[in-house]
Amino acid sequence: MIVAELSRSGLESRLAGPGLRLRTGPVVSRIQSRVPAVIEAVAIHYAEYAAENDDCFADFHVRVERPLGPRRWFRPQARLLVDGHAPFTPLPLGHAYPMLEWGLNWCISAYCHQYLIFHAAVVERFGRALVLPAPPGSGKSTLCAGLVHRGWRLLSDELTLVDFATGDVVPLARPVSLKNRSIDLLRAFAPTAVFSRPVHDTTKGTVAHMRAPSASVRRATEAARPRWIVFPRYAPGSAAQLSPLSKARGFMEMVKSGVNYSVHGRAGFERLALAIESCDCHEFVYGGDLDEAIAVFDALAARA
Amino acid sequence: MSILSGSEARWHATPSSALASREWNGEVVVYNDRTGSTHLLDEFAGAILRELCATGAGMAVDDLAVALTGDAASVAASDLTAAITVVLAEFDRLGLARAERP
Numbered sequence: 001m002i003v004a005e006l007s008r009s010g011l012e013s014r015l016a017g018p019g020l021r022l023r024t025g026p027v028v029s030r031i032q033s034r035v036p037a038v039i040e041a042v043a044i045h046y047a048e049y050a051a052e053n054d055d056c057f058a059d060f061h062v063r064v065e066r067p068l069g070p071r072r073w074f075r076p077q078a079r080l081l082v083d084g085h086a087p088f089t090p091l092p093l094g095h096a097y098p099m100l101e102w103g104l105n106w107c108i109s110a111y112c113h114q115y116l117i118f119h120a121a122v123v124e125r126f127g128r129a130l131v132l133p134a135p136p137g138s139g140k141s142t143l144c145a146g147l148v149h150r151g152w153r154l155l156s157d158e159l160t161l162v163d164f165a166t167g168d169v170v171p172l173a174r175p176v177s178l179k180n181r182s183i184d185l186l187r188a189f190a191p192t193a194v195f196s197r198p199v200h201d202t203t204k205g206t207v208a209h210m211r212a213p214s215a216s217v218r219r220a221t222e223a224a225r226p227r228w229i230v231f232p233r234y235a236p237g238s239a240a241q242l243s244p245l246s247k248a249r250g251f252m253e254m255v256k257s258g259v260n261y262s263v264h265g266r267a268g269f270e271r272l273a274l275a276i277e278s279c280d281c282h283e284f285v286y287g288g289d290l291d292e293a294i295a296v297f298d299a300l301a302a303r304a
Numbered sequence: 305m306s307i308l309s310g311s312e313a314r315w316h317a318t319p320s321s322a323l324a325s326r327e328w329n330g331e332v333v334v335y336n337d338r339t340g341s342t343h344l345l346d347e348f349a350g351a352i353l354r355e356l357c358a359t360g361a362g363m364a365v366d367d368l369a370v371a372l373t374g375d376a377a378s379v380a381a382s383d384l385t386a387a388i389t390v391v392l393a394e395f396d397r398l399g400l401a402r403a404e405r406p
């Protein structure tokens with residue numbers, strides 16, 4: 001069953017009661033919430049994702065709720081609970097849905113050590129994965145969102161999961177997080193894309209989530225072999241330019257983007273070395289012209 | 305005189321069982337089990353570490369100069385031994401090698 005097959009009241013009942021066991025790639029999260037904005041967002045952005053049975057094992061138990069006490073009403077807040085514990089301070093109630101997305105990312109980063117995880121977007125074309133590691137503000141999510149609306153498949157906009165046994169990248173295919181000017185940029189670039197209501201005044205500025213393309217969600221069990229590692233940098237007004245980067249320097253930049261590289265020690269080093277061995281590494285500068293940027297990556301894929 | 309600059313000091317790499325490395329086009333990335341750190345070495349530093357790892361007896365700066373150039377006369381080139389000394393000091397700081405008095 002997918003989420004869209006639940007009636008609205010059925011979805012609300014699940015979220016308010018036993019929880020919605022939502023599958024995103026290899027991860028099943030049991031989500032509970034009575035917050036209307038969260039219910040609405042789940043209905044819209046996770047419509048095509050599998051809603052597992054109540055007896056399905058859940059990797060995480062996540063709840064977004066309004067706290068008891070005065071902050072339930074006075075400048076109302078929302079808080080996130082994971083396995084009954086609150087790992088973060090409460091946020092304004094209006095941030096409830098982004099909080100869910102950030103919380104799910106945190107769960108994976110903190111616990112999914114069966115994978116080697118990098119802070120990177122990753123998309124796929126012709127069976128090969130393009131990894132885009134970069135710090136916040138570099139434009140990787142904008143690029144990622146643009147690419148997945150021009151023929152590339154979304155694997156993840158935030159966390160790249162590398163399978164230790166195979167070296168393949170495992171998809172999550174969750175909604176893409178966009179910030180500030182990128183929101184309007186993507187609205188214009190992909191007029192048929194579905195966006196959440198923008199949430200203002202977060203620590204990241206204004207945030208909105210773009211629903212993952214249906215094809216990406218349908219193929220969320222298909223892993224992909226990494227082929228390119230490209231470090232993007234947004235520079236307003238710049239023409240799109242792709243430059244080669246040595247494998248050794250690419251390796252070190254990936255270490256900087258490592259979420260749990262240090263947890264794995266030598267095994268992480270060896271796994272990353274194998275990935276680098278099979279990848280071409282590049283630096284990429286672009287000025288915000290998505291068509292120009294995507295043409296560069298399409299050409300890269302065509303040469304592979 | 306600093307042990308690090310004395311020509312009589314013999315340098316030993318961290319045991320190779322604690323190191324993992326990969327080389328691409330002369331650049332080397334090396335992981336140190338003892339510190340959990342990963343380092344990027346240029347071709348020169350990578351060659352020095354390789355020489356140190358290849359011998360268990362330790363090497364003096366002059367020995368390294370000869371090993372790197374294959375030319376005993378190069379030992380007299382103070383800029384080479386000075387450059388080697390700089391790298392070895394960095395290795396010491398990073399925990400990749402250490403000096404011992406004879």
